[in-house]
Amino acid sequence: MKALVFHGSGQRSWQDVPDPGIEDAGDAVVRVDAVTICGTDLHIMKGDVPEVRPGTVLGHEAVGEVVETGADVRSVRPGDRVLVSCISACGRCRFCRENRFGQCLGGGGWILGHLIDGTQAEYVRVPFADLSVHPLPGSVSSEDAVLLADIFPTGHEVGVLSGRVGPGDTVAVVGAGPVGLATIATARLYTPGRVIAVDTAPSRLEAARAVGADVTVGADEDPEALVADLTGGLGADVVVEAVGVPETFELCTRMVRPGGRVANVGVHGKPVALHLESLWSKDLTITTGLVDTYSIPLLLEMMAAGRLPAVPSLVTHRFTPSQMEEAYDVFSRAADTGALKVVVGAPTHDVVSLPAQERAA
Missing domain, CATH: 3.90.180.10 (Medium-chain alcohol dehydrogenases, catalytic domain)
Incomplete structure (x- = not known):
């Protein structure tokens, strides 16, 4: 063969x-x-x-x-x-x-x-x-x-279920590649209030809208400020990291609200800083995982x-x-x-x- x-x-x-x-x-x-x-x-x-x-x-x-x-x-x-x-x-x-x-x-x-x-x-x-x-x-x-x-079970299990997406939640997905798009699509099954997609590529942001993102923003367009504006300064309930680089993980931890959840889906090949000096008091849940x-x-x-x-x-x-x-x-x-x-x-x-x-x- x-x-x-x-x-x-x-x-x-x-x-x-x-x-x-x-x-x-x-x-x-x-x-x-x-x-x-x-x-x-x-x-x-x-x-x-x-x-x-x-x-x-x-x-x-x-x-x-x-x-x-x-x-x-x-x-x-x-x-x-x-x-x-x-x-x-x-x-x-x-x-x-x-x-x-x-x-x-x-x-x-x-x-x-x-x-x-x-x-x-x-x-x-x-x-x-x-x-x-x-x-x-x-x-x-x-x-x-x-x-x-x-990609669909990965986005669903490691992103949506680990992040405990629920009705009314503001969900931010950083990275609109295949797994990020699958995360957006399956997040819609749990009736979030809004889903925000962040990426560098306009074509991927267009794809994110096609699969159910309510709001899209370029990575160079200050997504932190947008999330803050949309949530009254609180931050997103769930932020999903679907890229796998240190910068995007740190962005996710800055966009999540106190008591919120960061679900890491991206495959990281380099060490990532965990800024506990600013996160220790925020009562965050950070999850990682390989799809099951x-x-x-x-x-x-x-x-x-x-x-x-x-x-x-x-x-x-x-x-x-x-x-x-x-x-x-x-x-x-x-x-x-x-x-x-x-x-x-x-x-x-x-x-x-x-x-x-x-x-x-």
Whole structure:
């Protein structure tokens, strides 16, 4: 089969590799019909994730059809159309029993495209299939469903639920990339009073409005002052950090009200200052986390019911598998290409890239 293989920092290729097979009784082999690229894949390509060995097939998000299952798999069978979660869960360890699948001690967690071969391939072996793949309703398209493998549960769980977004809250989301946009979309499910999006790129602020932001502001337009004006000087009830750099985290801690919540979603590669000299008296809650994906079944139900209408607007580029290298190039140059999420699908899907002017229309 063909797969996107990591060969070390800055090196990758779409090449022939052996087909995967069942290695454990809990495995499933899935034929990949749609897959996407994550910002974490770009971190791997830069050499920022040293656990990923050269020769590893990248990717941890996919939709496809089950072609083979191990003897212990009970929840799916060959022929089922499924969503492959970015997180695998053994279901037996302490953390899995607490729905903290990202912290799995039994061989799961984030392993696809990280510690074992991933989803950017024609076929993928998925361990712990009973908890790690999800049957798809016929009404949900593959393109929509693949966004529920990572970015939507990440924004929902690590941003919205950890931040305890509730009715009437003022919510500020700093960073309107894919996960920030998913945070905005899922925050709307909890009837906040207003959602404010902050970003440097006008195109992403436009996307934020499309998925439900009430107010948008450029990072160079004094978002702190805007939040203060909108809240009578109090600050936002919930601020979500969805960038992953020190400056944006510190901005979040300045925009939150006393007694409020800061939910960090961004992946930080550098130390961040925690200014306890000014924060110690504010009674803040600061949360961090890796997605657990326990909310995928709920999000699938909401999508099937039409309660996540913002999903299609997040896919800006579409490619065939033979264009995987081009897809990486477009996604890695998002500032120039306007890419939010790219979807790589089977050739029979008749997928194409959308020019920026058509997306804007």
